[in-house]
Each structure stands twice: as structure tokens, then as C-alpha cells.
Amino acid sequence: MTSRLWEKLKPYGMISPSLAVFGIFFIYPIFYMIYLSFFDWNFVSPTKNYVGLQNFTDLLSDKEFMQVLLNTTIYTFATVSLTLSISLAIALWLNRSGLFYGFVQGAIFSPHIISLVSISLLWSWLMDPEYGLLNWVIGLFGLSPLQWLSHPDTSLMSLILVAVWKGIGFNTLVFIAGLQSIPPSIYEAAALDRSKRWRTFRKLTLPMLSPTLFFLAIMSMIGSFQVFETIAIMTQGGPVNSTNTLVYYIYEYGFRFFKIGYASAAGVMLLIIVGVLTIIYFRMLSKRVHYR
Amino acid sequence: MGRIELKGISKFFKDEEVIKNLDLTIRDGSFTVLVGPSGCGKSTTLRMIAGLDEQTKGEIWIDDKCVNGVPPGDRDVAMVFQNYALYPTMNVYDNIEFGLINRKVPKKEREKLIKDIAEIVGLSDYMKKKPEMLSGGQRQRVALARAMVKKPQVFILDEPLSNLDAKLRHQMRTELIQLHERLGTTFVYVTHDQVEAMSMGDEIVIMNKGVIQQAASPMTLYNDPANVFAAQFIGTPAMNILPSQELQLPSAQGKRHDIASFGFRPEHALFHAPAAIEGLRLDGMVLTRESLGAENIYQIQSSLGMFSVKTFLEPLTSDTLVTVTVPYERLYYFNSEGQRLRQVEVRRGEEIGTAQAPELVSVGGGL
Ligand SMILES: Nc1ncnc2c1ncn2[C@@H]1O[C@H](COP(=O)(O)OP(=O)(O)OP(=O)(O)O)[C@@H](O)[C@H]1O
Ligand SMILES: [Mg+2]
Numbered sequence: 001m002t003s004r005l006w007e008k009l010k011p012y013g014m015i016s017p018s019l020a021v022f023g024i025f026f027i028y029p030i031f032y033m034i035y036l037s038f039f040d041w042n043f044v045s046p047t048k049n050y051v052g053l054q055n056f057t058d059l060l061s062d063k064e065f066m067q068v069l070l071n072t073t074i075y076t077f078a079t080v081s082l083t084l085s086i087s088l089a090i091a092l093w094l095n096r097s098g099l100f101y102g103f104v105q106g107a108i109f110s111p112h113i114i115s116l117v118s119i120s121l122l123w124s125w126l127m128d129p130e131y132g133l134l135n136w137v138i139g140l141f142g143l144s145p146l147q148w149l150s151h152p153d154t155s156l157m158s159l160i161l162v163a164v165w166k167g168i169g170f171n172t173l174v175f176i177a178g179l180q181s182i183p184p185s186i187y188e189a190a191a192l193d194r195s196k197r198w199r200t201f202r203k204l205t206l207p208m209l210s211p212t213l214f215f216l217a218i219m220s221m222i223g224s225f226q227v228f229e230t231i232a233i234m235t236q237g238g239p240v241n242s243t244n245t246l247v248y249y250i251y252e253y254g255f256r257f258f259k260i261g262y263a264s265a266a267g268v269m270l271l272i273i274v275g276v277l278t279i280i281y282f283r284m285l286s287k288r289v290h291y292r
Numbered sequence: 293m294g295r296i297e298l299k300g301i302s303k304f305f306k307d308e309e310v311i312k313n314l315d316l317t318i319r320d321g322s323f324t325v326l327v328g329p330s331g332c333g334k335s336t337t338l339r340m341i342a343g344l345d346e347q348t349k350g351e352i353w354i355d356d357k358c359v360n361g362v363p364p365g366d367r368d369v370a371m372v373f374q375n376y377a378l379y380p381t382m383n384v385y386d387n388i389e390f391g392l393i394n395r396k397v398p399k400k401e402r403e404k405l406i407k408d409i410a411e412i413v414g415l416s417d418y419m420k421k422k423p424e425m426l427s428g429g430q431r432q433r434v435a436l437a438r439a440m441v442k443k444p445q446v447f448i449l450d451e452p453l454s455n456l457d458a459k460l461r462h463q464m465r466t467e468l469i470q471l472h473e474r475l476g477t478t479f480v481y482v483t484h485d486q487v488e489a490m491s492m493g494d495e496i497v498i499m500n501k502g503v504i505q506q507a508a509s510p511m512t513l514y515n516d517p518a519n520v521f522a523a524q525f526i527g528t529p530a531m532n533i534l535p536s537q538e539l540q541l542p543s544a545q546g547k548r549h550d551i552a553s554f555g556f557r558p559e560h561a562l563f564h565a566p567a568a569i570e571g572l573r574l575d576g577m578v579l580t581r582e583s584l585g586a587e588n589i590y591q592i593q594s595s596l597g598m599f600s601v602k603t604f605l606e607p608l609t610s611d612t613l614v615t616v617t618v619p620y621e622r623l624y625y626f627n628s629e630g631q632r633l634r635q636v637e638v639r640r641g642e643e644i645g646t647a648q649a650p651e652l653v654s655v656g657g658g659l
Contacts, residue, residue, distance in 0.1 A: 185377035188344050193391035193438075194365030203390070207381035 030271070037264035044258070055265035064241060065249065065266070071156060072245040076224040078160045083167040083220055084213065090168065091175030092201075105176070109169035116166070120233035123162045124149065149235050152242035159243055162230055171216050178212030179205070211285070218281040222274050246270050293355065294445035294478035295320040296341060301350035303336055303502075310336055311502045314350070318495070323472050323479045325493030327486060327525065333502040334482040335374075338448050341480065342371050354446065365394070370439035371448040375455070376431050378423040378438070384410075385419040388438050395442070409437045412471075429460045440475070449481045453488065465492060486526055490514075498522050520630035523555055529589060531555045532599035533626070552628035556618045558589070558602040563609055565617035572618045574599075583608050592616065 012019075037055055039048040059065050090108065094101050111119065126133045127148035135145040148158045182205065190200045206213075228247040231237060237244035237252065244252075246266065254263035296318040303311035311333045318324045326334045339345040341352060343364035352359050359367050379387050385406060392402045410416045413433040423431055432452055439447060449468075453461045469492055472479050483489055489496050490510045498505040498513070498521070505525075506518040517523035517531070524530040533555040556572075565571065576594035583589075588608050590601045594616075601616055603609075625633040 183375065183377065185373050185375060186379060188364070189371070189373065189377040189379070189438075190390075191344065191364045192342065192369070192371050193442075194394040195390070196394070199394070204379055204381070210381075 033264045033267050033271075036261055037268050039261045041260045042258045043260050048261075051261065055261050056268075058262065059265050059269070064244070067241055068244045068246055068249045071241075071243065072225060072227075075156060075160060075163075075227060075245060076221055078157075079163045079167065079224045080217060080220045082160065082164045083171055084216060086164065087168050087171035087216075088175050088209075088213075090172045091179060092205075094172065095176050095179045105173065108172055111166045112169040114166075116229040117233060119162065119166055120230045123158075123165075123230075124234050127158055149243075150239060152239050155235055155239060155243045159227075159230055159234065162234075163224065163227065167220060171220070174212060174216055175209070178209050182208050214281070214284060218277055221277055225270065225273060225277075246273075293320045295353075295355055296446060296478065296480070297351075297353040298337075298341075299351045299353065301337075301340065301347045301352065303333070303340065303345070304348045309502065311340075311347070314502070314504060316497060316504060316507065318478060318480060320355075320478055321476050322495050323469075323481065323493050324495045324497060325489040326480065326482045326497045326499060327484060327489040328499035328505075330484060332499045334484070334499060335450055337499075338371070338450050338480060338482055341446070342369050342448050343367050344371075368445045369448055370442050370444035370446070372432075372435045372439050372450065372452045374451045376423075376435040376452075378431060378434055380423055383420050383422050384415060384426070384434050384437075387423070387434055388441050391438065391442050405441050409441045412440070413437045428456050429464065432456065432464060436471070440471075444477065446478045446480065447475075449479065451482055451484070453483070454485075461488075468492065486528075490526065498525050517624065518632050520553070520555070520626050520632075523624060523626075523632075527557055527559075529558050529600045529602065531557050531624070532561075534594075534596040534599060536596075536625075550627045551625045551633060552630075553626045555624045555626065556599075556622050558600045559604070560618060560622040561599075561601040562617045562619075563601070563603065563606075563614055565619075569617060569619055571620050572623060574616045574618070576614060576616065578609070578612055578614055581608055 036048075038050060038052060040051045040054070041048040094105055094108075129135060129145060129147050129150055132148070134148065138145060146154055149155050186204060186208075187200065190204055195203070226247050227245055228251065231243055231245060231248045232251070235243040237248050247270065250263045250266045250270065253259045253266065296316075298314055298316040301311055301314040301316075302309060314337065326337060328334055336345060340347045341354075343359065343362060347360075354367060354369070379390065382390065388406050388409060389402055392405065397405070406419075407416075410419060413436055415430065415433055415437060418426060418430060418434075423434065426434065432455075435452065452468075453464055456464060465488065468479075468481075481492060493510060495507065496510055496513055497507040500521050506513060506522040508516070508518075510526075513522060513526050517526070520533055524533065533553050536551055536554045561574075562569070562571075574592075574594045574596070576592040576599075578590050579593050579598070580591040581588065586605060588603050588606065590603075590609070592599055592601060592614065627633055
């Protein structure tokens with residue numbers, strides 16, 4: 001009897017270290033954040049005031065928060081759609097063998113392994129309105145210089161540019177892997193069926209790539225919703241809130257204004273958004289997108 | 293209608309010559325089977341006919357048109373791939389329809405064509421299913437239907453049955469033969485299964501290492517092989533080939549016959565032959581016996597080497613030491629390059645390989 005009990009418990013014993021880590025660093029903080037979102041607390045005072053849903057109502061009636069949500073949404077959709085379409089185009093071009101193509105693949109992937117802090121500093125310098133390389137290049141074409149990060153009209157766009165630049169490498173690589181999993185005989189059958197290039201792409205390549213496409217879309221959406229480093233380093237949410245996004249907003253309220261309860265409420269909102277995206281992903285995965 | 297002619301075709305992959313100066317004419321309406329060991333260039337030949345690979349040298353003619361440089365879709369050729377290559381994201385109907393839409397066939401006509409084809413291949417109940425949900429045999433039919441619906445002049449099939457189990461393969465074999473009879477179009481069919489080749493083809497092309505060994509009807513291949521390779525490729529067990537250096541004797545005309553080896557089919561060797569039969573007598577020891585019911589197969593070790601004997605509807609011999617008789621007219625002779633020597637015949641003589649040499653005569657005009 002005891003030995004059978006032991007047999008049953010053994011697996012749990014074996015995964016307990018990782019369960020413990022998962023619990024302490026993932027589960028506990030989430031519940032603690034949800035708990036904190038019902039309080040007014042400044043991080044240091046020994047007492048926390050229970051305020052019910054006050055933090056949430058404040059949040060939803062805050063103009064600034066709405067602006068932040070809008071910024072985040074624009075940032076996410078622009079980044080994701082640009083990254084995916086550019087990566088797919090590059091992947092279609094690079095999906096062949098040869099030394100040159102291998103080299104370009106490697107070169108395109110390299111931004112992915114550089115730390116975001118370095119990238120942010122590098123691009124701040126490139127985008128400098130007076131001494132930056134970008135304005136110099138623009139000047140060569142006779143166009144008037146842009147203000148890049150220093151003007152509310154162009155700041156968000158500049159951040160999107162950096163995100164796309166960084167994201168292309170990884171996405172291209174995954175697209176190439178997806179393209180290579182399509183058996184070449186399918187294309188030969190299409191050639192015998194007199195299919196034109198564009199039609200082959202639309203009717204065969206794209207549908208067969210859809211699991212990859214969808215995976216990348218959801219992953220980069222989740223990633224973009226959580227953008228933080230580039231904003232913290234390059235713009236600090238400015239100018240005039242034009243680049244303030246959800247995570248940066250949470251950070252500011254939590255660790256600069258010490259309104260922990262309020263920040264936690266915003267964190268709960270982020271949790272909900274990412275949660276919904278994840279659920280959509282798994283739903284779609286089990287349904288339409290998967291064709292095999 | 294669907295005559296294919298390959299003129300001096302060569303194919304190089306990098307520096308490797310996979311097809312060597314191949315000449316072949318495939319009759320219109322024939323069921324031509326390409327056989328040969330793995331890697332001998334069967335698929336490559338098919339793919340060049342279909343236009344999926346470009347030949348390095350030579351010309352391909354379909355009917356009266358040289359199709360060098362013509363894209364696959366415009367050659368009026370349909371292909372069934374070994375792995376079927378169905379479009380996985382489309383259901384059966386869409387799979388069949390895809391090529392028709394590309395050919396700008398009007399919708400009404402498409403519907404009718406697809407409905408007819410589905411009935412012919414027995415797929416009517418599966419039109420809405422995706423390929424992944426079909427069995428191997430059903431997928432094969434979809435691939436066939438997709439090819440047939442285009443009403444091509446030439447059907448190209450690359451080992452379409454190799455993924456099926458034995459029973460289904462047998463059934464599909466019959467169906468393909470019937471299909472060919474009904475359509476009357478040219479079929480070019482690749483297999484490395486000689487049974488498939490013999491039972492389906494009306495013309496068989498045996499290839500080895502990118503070279504055609506012999507192209508002829510099944511019975512010609514069986515009765516009149518052109519060389520050792522063709523002789524051994526057809527028939528189970530394969531034809532026995534034994535060395536016969538001792539047979540290099542002056543011929544009737546005073547020339548030397550370069551006979552390096554001789555062969556005979558296992559089913560032509562006789563135990564207990566009546567004395568009246570003139571033939572080669574070989575003494576040997578039975579090594580193994582296999583009984584397959586109606587037929588028995590023996591492996592026999594003789595002084596010239598191992599050979600096999602097949603008997604039909606005879607009780608299994610239990611003797612260990614046997615004398616096997618092969619009638620002289622059943623012997624085939626080959627030169628040192630493995631080419632058949634057709635004009636040579638042994639009329640009288642004793643055991644080959646002994647000091648007592650048989651007399652050789654030339655028939656049909658010498659070498
Ligand atoms: N794309 C290629 N690149 C280089 N070599 C190739 C290529 N395709 C085929 N070959 C070579 O050409 C030769 C013939 O190949 P092929 O596929 O025609 O053989 P096959 O007769 O169809 O064999 P199997 O019965 O195994 O299908 C092989 O030696 C193979 O290695
Ligand atoms: Mg092959």
C-alpha cells in the first residue's frame with residue numbers, strides 16, 4: 001500500500017523543484033498583483049488601504065491611460081503587421097541554397113541577438129535630429145530632416161521602426177523553416193496544373209504557412225504589448241506621452257510615483273489582454289489554421 | 293496523340309552523369325513501364341518528360357513538337373507522384389478543380405468533369421474531405437483523378453503504388469490496367485517491382501545506371517533477354533548465370549566465340565529428365581528447399597557455382613545429390629561484357645565445364 005502511494009507521489013516529488021520555482025516566481029506574483037490592485041499602497045507604509053475597485057475605475061476614467069492603450073495598440077499592430085510582411089517577403093527571397101543566401105540569413109538574424117539596451121542606444125544616436133546618420137541620409141535625397149524621437153508626430157513611428165528592424169531576423173528565420181517544410185513536389189504538382197506564381201503563393205504557400213504565420217503573429221503581438229526597454233531608454237514615454245505604452249505606464253506608476261495599487265490594476269489589464277490573445281491563439285491552433 | 297520520343301538525352305547533376313545518351317520511343321497509347329534498380333534514373337527520366345527537370349543534352353518530342361524549354365503545364369502531361377503531392381489545405385474537390393481553374397474551364401463544365409471523374413475513381417462520397425483524412429488508396433485515387441481530369445495526352449506515374457499494402461496494390465494494379473484500356477492514352481509508369489512491370493506493361497524499359505538495357509514487350513524480355521542484366525531482372529528467382537570459360541572454342545567458321553557465361557531460367561531446369569531430352573547435365577548438391585505450395589524452389593551447389601531450380605506441381609525432392617538437366621534450347625550465352633550471343637547454340641556435347649568440350653555451332657550467320 002505504502003509503496004503504491006510512493007509510486008504515485010514520486011513523479012510529483014521529482015518535478016517539485018521546478019514547480020516551486022514556477023510557483024514562487026510566476027504564480028505567486030500574479031496573485032499578489034491581483035491582490036494589490038484592490039489596495040492603495042505606496043510601497044513603504046506598513047498599512048495598505050483596501051479601496052475595492054477604485055483603482056480600476058480611476059484607471060478607466062484616466063485620459064492618460066486611454067492614450068497609453070491607444071499608443072500600445074497602434075504600436076503593436078504596426079509592428080506586427082510590418083514585421084510579418086517584410087519577414088515573409090525576405091523569407092521567400094532567401095529560401096534557396098547558396099553561400100550568398102546563407103550569409104544574408106545570418107546577417108539578417110544578427111539584430112536578434114544584440115541586447116535591447118545596445119540597440120536602443122545605437123538607434124538614439126542614429127536618430128539624433130542634428131548629428132544622426134538617418135537625417136544625413138535623408139538629406140542626401142534632398143528631403144527635410146525629421147525630428148524622429150523628439151517630436152510627438154514621429155516618435156512612435158521611430159520606435160516601431162526599431163522594433164521591426166530587430167524583429168525581422170527571427171521572424172524571417174522561422175518563416176524559412178516553415179517554407180522548407182513544404183514538400184517541393186507540391187510545387188511541381190502546381191506547375192503541372194499550370195498554376196501561376198501568385199496563385200501558387202496565395203492558394204498553396206500561404207495556407208500551408210498559416211500555422212507559422214499565426215504562431216509568429218501571436219508571439220510578436222504578446223511581445224509588442226509588453227514593450228519596455230526601448231521606451232525607457234529612448235523616450236521615457238515622451239514627448240507628451242506620445243510613446244507611453246502599457247508596461248512603461250505601469251513602471252512609472254509603480255516605481256516612480258509609488259502608486260502600487262494603481263499600477264497593479266494596470267498590470268491586471270495587461271494580464272487580461274495577453275490572456276485573451278493566448279486563448280485566441282490556442283483556439284485557432286486547434287481549429288482552422290492547422291491543416292494536417 | 294501521345295507519342296514520346298527521347299533523342300540522345302543526357303542529364304548531369306553537377307559532374308555526375310545520371311542519364312547517358314538515352315534514346316527511347318514511347319508508342320502512342322502504350323503502357324510503358326520503366327524498371328530498374330534504385331537510383332538508375334527512372335524518376336529523372338520521367339521528370340524530364342514532364343518538364344520538371346531540364347535535360348543537359350538532347351531533345352524530347354511529344355507528338356510532332358519538340359518540348360525542350362516548354363514549361364510543365366503546357367506539355368499536356370499529367371503526373372501522379374510517388375507521395376501523391378496532393379494539396380494538403382484543399383479538400384478533394386478543390387484538389388481536382390485547381391488545375392481546371394488554371395486552365396480557365398468554365399464553372400459548369402468543371403462541375404460536370406469533376407463529378408464524372410469522381411465516379412470513375414469511386415471518390416464521390418469523399419469530395420469534402422481533406423487529404424489527411426483519406427486512406428492511402430483513396431489518396432492515390434485523388435492523385436489519379438487530379439491527373440485524369442485534365443485529359444492529358446500522356447500520363448506519367450512515378451511508383452504510385454509503392455506506399456500501399458500488398459492487397460491494395462494488387463487491386464490498384466488491376467484498376468490502373470482497366471483505366472488505361474478505357475482511356476487509351478499513353479501511360480509511362482515507373483516501378484522497381486518487376487512483377488508490377490510484367491503484369492501491367494505492354495512495353496517494358498529496363499534501365500541500369502542511366503542506360504537502357506532493353507526495351508521490349510514482357511514476353512520478349514522473358515524469352516529473349518538482350519544481356520545478363522535484363523535476363524536477371526525479369527523472373528523470380530532470377531536467371532541462373534554460370535561461368536563457362538571452357539566454352540571458348542573455335543566455332544564452325546574457325547572464329548572464337550567469346551562466351552563468358554551461360555544462363556538458364558530456374559523453371560527450365562529439370563530433375564529426372566527423360567533420357568530423350570538433349571541437354572546440359574549438371575551434378576550438384578541441394579543446399580536449401582523452399583516450398584511455396586504450387587511451386588518448389590531449390591538452391592543447388594554445383595562445381596560451376598550455385599544455381600536455383602524451380603519446379604511446379606511436383607512433390608518436394610528429398611535427395612541431396614541430384615542431376616539437373618537443362619535442355620540445350622533453353623540455354624542463353626553471354627560474352628564477357630554481359631551481352632547476349634544470339635547466334636550461338638550448343639547442339640551436342642557433354643557436361644559443360646568438364647574437359648570434354650561440347651561442340652559449338654553457329655546458327656544464323658556467325659558472329
Ligand atoms: N536533385 C538531384 N541532385 C543530385 N543528384 C540527383 C538529384 N536527383 C537525382 N539524383 C541522382 O540521380 C540518380 C538517379 O536518380 P533517380 O531519382 O532518377 O533514381 P530512380 O531510378 O528514380 O530511383 P528510385 O527507384 O530509388 O526512385 C541517383 O544517383 C541520384 O542520386
Ligand atoms: Mg524514383
